[in-house]
Amino acid sequence: MSTLPPIGLITGLSMERRALKRLRGQGVVVTCSGIGPRRARAAAERLLAEGATALISAGTAGGLTDTTAPGHLMVPAAVVSTEGVRLDADAEWHAAVLDALAPLDPDPGRLLGSDLPILTEAEKRRLGREMDCLAVDMESHAVGAVAAQAGVPFLALRVVTDTVDRQLPAALGQAFTRQGELRPGGLLLGLARRPWELGQMGRLKKDADAAMATLRHLARLPLPRPAAPPTDPGRAG
Secondary structure, three states: OOOOOOEEEEEOOHHHHHHOHHHHHHOEEEEEOOOOHHHHHHHHHHHHHOOOOOEEEEEEEEEOOOOOOOOOEEOOOEEEEOOOOEEEOOHHHHHHHHHHOHHHOOEOOOEEEOOOOOOOHHHHHHHHHHHOOOEEEOOHHHHHHHHHHHOOOEEEEEEEOOOOOOOOOHHHHHOEOOOOOEOHHHHHHHHHHOHHHHHHHHHHHHHHHHHHHHHHHHHHOOOOOOOOOOOOOOOOO
């Protein structure tokens, strides 16, 4: 068993955590925080308190441009919040991970962090254009902020599910608990109230399967560790 200090990896959904479970054999502690920045921040702080010396935000993201298709892997050089706070990935670690994940053609473009879901195509396109970002999630900016404050290396690994022209079904709002667990009963109830969204849900399921396949492939590849001491834990600006 490795004696190296652990890397803490946070997902928002339990299905993302399960897809990445193979990384545990590489000295990575994989945990599901639940959805949203507040829970992601708490999970990141807990992992640091338990001895993690680097943090990763991993899972799925929504596309903000026409260039991002389902299954598209993002390893962003920087995460930018909707307020304009920029958090850079550790430079040397980022370069090493891009090289290690080359079989998956990782995209180093910028990732947007939002406190709220971005649901409509118009809003996604606007934010992608104005913030110069390719995809969006709700946890990476919180994890990056904790890493920057603690002075430890940070990285995001995100795979696109819904494309920029895909509006998420409203029924999906009842499909997950706050802890990131799927609620089949809640999903069925939402679809019973909005049966016209069944086709959208089917397409989203297909796209989510593509994203999960990419995450599982990622977890089978060797994940480089950051150098110590950290070279560039992050900056705000």
